Amino acid sequence: MKIIARIFYFTAVLLLLVGCAGNTNEEPVQDSSDDSSVNEPAKEDTTETDETTPTSEGEEADMNKENEVSSEETVTTNSDSTTSSDSKSEDALSEYSSEQIEYARVWLQLGANQDIDGLYVEHIPTGTPLNPDDETSDVYPEDVIQLAGSRLVDGSVTYSGNGDGTINLYNVPLRWDGEYPAGEEFYSEIIDNTELVSIDVGNDEEVIRLIKLLQDES
Numbered sequence: 256m257k258i259i260a261r262i263f264y265f266t267a268v269l270l271l272l273v274g275c276a277g278n279t280n281e282e283p284v285q286d287s288s289d290d291s292s293v294n295e296p297a298k299e300d301t302t303e304t305d306e307t308t309p310t311s312e313g314e315e316a317d318m319n320k321e322n323e324v325s326s327e328e329t330v331t332t333n334s335d336s337t338t339s340s341d342s343k344s345e346d347a348l349s350e351y352s353s354e355q356i357e358y359a360r361v362w363l364q365l366g367a368n369q370d371i372d373g374l375y376v377e378h379i380p381t382g383t384p385l386n387p388d389d390e391t392s393d394v395y396p397e398d399v400i401q402l403a404g405s406r407l408v409d410g411s412v413t414y415s416g417n418g419d420g421t422i423n424l425y426n427v428p429l430r431w432d433g434e435y436p437a438g439e440e441f442y443s444e445i446i447d448n449t450e451l452v453s454i455d456v457g458n459d460e461e462v463i464r465l466i467k468l469l470q471d472e473s
Contacts (some may be wrong), residue, residue: 347459351466357416362402363457365411365424367410372446374468377401379413385442389435393442395425403429414452424450 266340358376363369379399384392403411411429414422426445 269453272362284397325340331362348462355466355469356462357454358400358402358461358469360457361422362453362465364455365412365452366402366404368404368410368463369409371404371406371409371468372469373431374458374465375403375405376469377403385425385445386431386437387439388431391436391439391442393439396446397423399425400427421453422449424452426450432457 293455329436358374362374377400379401381396381398382394386392397415399413399415400412403409407429411427413425413427415425417421417438426448
């Protein structure tokens with residue numbers, strides 16, 4: 256009887272242990288279920304974020320288009336402004352000849368003295384000696400123009416025009432000083448060192464002022 260009682264007691268203990276083990280294994284299942292329910296809203300947030308992305312890209316595209324239109328308007332405005340400025344310049348000088356405008360612009364850029372009483376123009380033909388007072392003087396290889404003020408201090412500019420906004424500048428004085436004869440080599444160097452100069456358009460008001468001072472001696 257004691258042996259049977261011990262077996263019965265041992266069997267009861269085993270059943271209790273098995274029951275406790277079963278309860279312990281069920282708890283992780285419940286936790287897993289809870290975790291899945293918690294993670295579901297996170298998926299919804301991702302979907303919402305993806306839905307807003309096309310809107311942002313669309314806004315950026317609209318902004319880029321607006322910037323392109325703005326840039327085109329700026330270029331057009333600048334172009335119109337330049338055209339208008341050129342037109343005003345042509346209108347201001349339209350009553351004067353191209354030769355008068357050239358003389359004034361050349362003096363405005365190269366003249367030694369801008370505060371002159373008169374701007375005198377002398378046309379010198381090809382073959383004229385650079386220095387008529389020196390028998391060894393070389394001659395001008397082309398027609399040239401000499402601009403000068405009414406006084407020696409005003410200086411002079413001797414050149415030939417190329418018709419493209421540039422001139423050939425001759426480094427000769429209005430009045431020759433020194434010992435003569437100077438020799439052919441001296442004058443040949445002057446001709447060989449003729450300088451090509453690009454003439455600026457200049458200020459219209461100053462150009463017109465000089466045109467009104469022109470005295471053509473030819």
